Amino acid sequence: MQALLVIAHGSRRAESNDEIRELTRLLAERAGSDYAIVRCAFLELAEPSIPDGIEQCIRDGAGEVVVLPYFLSAGRHVAQDIPNEVRGKQDEYPHITIRIAPYLGANAGIADLLLETASVPA
Amino acid sequence: MQALLVIAHGSRRAESNDEIRELTRLLAERAGSDYAIVRCAFLELAEPSIPDGIEQCIRDGAGEVVVLPYFLSAGRHVAQDIPNEVRGKQDEYPHITIRIAPYLGANAGIADLLLETASVPA
Numbered sequence: 558m559q560a561l562l563v564i565a566h567g568s569r570r571a572e573s574n575d576e577i578r579e580l581t582r583l584l585a586e587r588a589g590s591d592y593a594i595v596r597c598a599f600l601e602l603a604e605p606s607i608p609d610g611i612e613q614c615i616r617d618g619a620g621e622v623v624v625l626p627y628f629l630s631a632g633r634h635v636a637q638d639i640p641n642e643v644r645g646k647q648d649e650y651p652h653i654t655i656r657i658a659p660y661l662g663a664n665a666g667i668a669d670l671l672l673e674t675a676s677v678p679a
Numbered sequence: 680m681q682a683l684l685v686i687a688h689g690s691r692r693a694e695s696n697d698e699i700r701e702l703t704r705l706l707a708e709r710a711g712s713d714y715a716i717v718r719c720a721f722l723e724l725a726e727p728s729i730p731d732g733i734e735q736c737i738r739d740g741a742g743e744v745v746v747l748p749y750f751l752s753a754g755r756h757v758a759q760d761i762p763n764e765v766r767g768k769q770d771e772y773p774h775i776t777i778r779i780a781p782y783l784g785a786n787a788g789i790a791d792l793l794l795e796t797a798s799v800p801a
């Protein structure tokens with residue numbers, strides 16, 4: 558069973574974290590049969606943490622967890638912090654496949670989405 | 680003539696700011712005839728500033744500037760800081776239409792782009 562774990566930075570604003578939870582619900586709807594489990598986790602300032610999020614996916618029955626960084630640029634968080642958080646859980650569960658997907662901003666499709674967003678009345 | 684001004688947060692990492700400039704070039708290619716001018720500006724930590732970016736668009740001949748926040752959540756930057764930066768320029772150039780588009784994360788299409796990103800090998 559494959560799980561998708563969306564990783565956001567986390568914010569002091571509860572509304573921003575709730576936005577991520579809402580997005581996660583939308584993702585679960587759209588994922589169809591690709592991911593039986595769709596959850597989110599936060600690098601900091603909100604719960605669950607990345608290790609706790611991975612743990613929840615495994616408890617839900619995931620044999621594979623795709624960690625998906627909801628970040629626009631390849632900064633320290635993407636390059637170091639997220640892999641560091643994932644590593645401990647991978648060591649703890651060597652029989653589970655944990656794969657870190659590219660960060661969102663790396664997808665060239667973001668340009669088309671930006672152009673579409675630009676044409677929406679504010 | 681319509682200009683598209685992509686607003687990113689700005690980073691201490693030069694590579695992150697260069698990523699935005701590269702994205703801006705990609706947007707210019709894809710925008711076709713919709714936007715004769717495509718530029719970027721930064722809220723902080725990088726140049727040009729938002730007022731300077733708007734100024735550049737107007738000097739390039741823009742009669743309308745669409746300000747597009749490259750942000751994933753509706754935090755203080757999107758709700759207050761960007762509008763505040765734009766306001767001064769709008770007051771300075773009342774005959775130019777400056778419109779702030781929704782921020783990227785508000786586009787529901789982001790869910791599909793995330794699912795697509797999840798399936799890309801890292």
